[in-house]
Amino acid sequence: MKNKLLVCLLGVILSLGFSLPSHAVELDMYYPIQVGGPLAKIVEGMVADFHKEHPGIKVKPIYSGNYSETMAKTMTAIKGGNPPDLAVILSINIFTLIDNDAIICIQDLAVSKEDKVWLNGFYPAFMLNSMYGGKIWSVPFQRSTGVLYYNKELFKKAGLDTEKPPKTWDEMVDYAKKLTKRDANGNVTQWGIEIPSTTAPFWLFGGMAIQNGVNLMNQDGNETYFDDPKVIEALQWWVDMTKVDKVMPQGLIEWGTLRQDFLEQKAAMIWHSTGNLTSVKKQAKFDFGVAMLPGKVRQGSPTGGGNFYIFKSTVGEKRDAAHTFIKWMSQPERAAEWCIKTGYVGTSPAAWETKALRDYVASFPPAAVGRDQLTLAKAELSTHQSERIVKLLNDAIQAALTGKKTPEESLKDAQKKADRILKPYR
């Protein structure tokens, strides 16, 4: 009796063992959340869909804070010898990751014809921050550009044409003057324009430089042009809006609460990431519009946001699995889904050809503004020692906005320090 039972049990165990597919490949993925909305749920939902199609691979998405926290966690994990298999990290961290010998070149993985088509399918503007030494190292995922959100109702009240958002700097300041309202005591109750100056002021400032005809750095990431007269002029314009035109609050404007200012109608126009589009759409109790950023000599914006990276320590079948997952996530249908649910810009022209996204644009035209701006977009500030260089520029912008230094002084200081840091890379 006892023996029979044992045999039975053994049989069950054996049949279980054989009926299971060979063990699933497990992947750890770090991912950040930088903007509002239920992004964690969306990521998990997409991963679950992936598991249905690829039962042999198990991806474990690990929420790792905002972009800088995700980078800090990843680097700590690398130094501790236990990195994740793949991660979504800012595209501008590419130099740091390569300098630390942490990631693999994805172009080297993509050898099949199909893979080559895949890598060539993205918008060229998004690839500017994904390349190093002429090769593609990372794959665009949650990418954005900066756009101008404007409140159509306040436009109407101020007698402005709701279908003609400002196209130039002068026009925008002009509009902003009409949109700034003061009470009897002279206190401002409604600001014309707000541009965020905490967390990552360098990003939209890069847009101002581009709009003034220059960019902040070279493609090799070993030179910056902070003291270029055009760059100084751009910062002066920003400062003047707070001090001379008085259409923007003095001091710093919080990145995190800016959307709230817009939703509460305290700011008639704001510059922000397209990544906020869906949550603004859901929460705005008024009619709003989205436009490309205005220009001085040209219009334009830096691209922004995060890319997929695969780490060096991810080898063998794990590397293939990571490759499969990234490819799956950037399929047109997935990119379209991600774009609709978040507002991040669909990363390939094919995504915008899907029925889902075409329908979405038809019902909500602002969604296409980020895409249309891509033809004018340039690389965002990315260099060797990016974190340090970015902080130098952030500090310089904040010093000028808070009146501690003039734009010229602060940018010249920042350039001097940047030169010292970047010299070894030239």
Add this chain to the structure above:
Amino acid sequence: MKLTISTKSALHGSLMLLPAAVLLATFTHIPSVMTFFHSLFSTPTGRHAAEFVGFENYMFLLEDDVFHQAFVNNLAFALGTIPTSIGLSIAMALWVNGKIRGRVLIRFSYFLPTMVPMIAAANIWMFFYTPSYGLLDQFLGLFGYAQNNWLGDPDTVLPCLMVLTVWKEAGFFMIFYLAALQGLPTEIYEAAKLEGVGRWYYFRRVTFPLLMPTTLFVMINALINSFKMVDMLFVMTDGGPDNASNLLLYYIYETAFSFWDTAYAATLTVVLFLILAVAAIVQFFYFDKRIHYR
């Protein structure tokens, strides 16, 4: 071989000390020495190994104006928070030591901020300071004041953080003073009463001197805290605007975990260690002579 009694007891003693010594060495002494050692090298990256650079990192420190600012900020922060929280905690302790109604409730409410984690407290205070929606601005708005960007203005950001820190710490120090007050002999008070001594005079000449051992303890703790409590910076300011609220430990974190310049972070750590060591030595040797221990 036969052991004499004295070597035996020495051996016995050393063995008793061994576990603690091993732990201390592993987690305190060896890392300290290694930190100093690393500060003499350049930062290794995946492609370049560390090189011996002597005191180059220390030379850079002299010209690093962010370090200078963080240092000055930290001094201001210490001066702004330590005397205030000590004064406040003595006052609170004296108040809740008396026979008053709802004593337990008041003691509890004074101690409450200490129990709230710093990150949570920082989030609450962030709401107070938020321009235009924040509690402070809404309150001031009632009197017609315009909105203020408390944490976004380099002139107000550090004082704002000091207020939060004092609020957070005073209740904790109050507990020590309360314990000390309850240990004070009542005979002295009765004797002083017979002599017709005023309350302020009694506090100045009797209570305060008798509390000095506690004050020394609290002062050292407050000093250490003023250099090591930087949690709120992560939530509230990131050391900004333009480093106006940057403190030494936060700068070390930034250098190590955001810039990945571990060698320079080691250098900064050595300097912070020296500052704290000097402060502790001064406090022990200078004040110890002036303190009356019973």
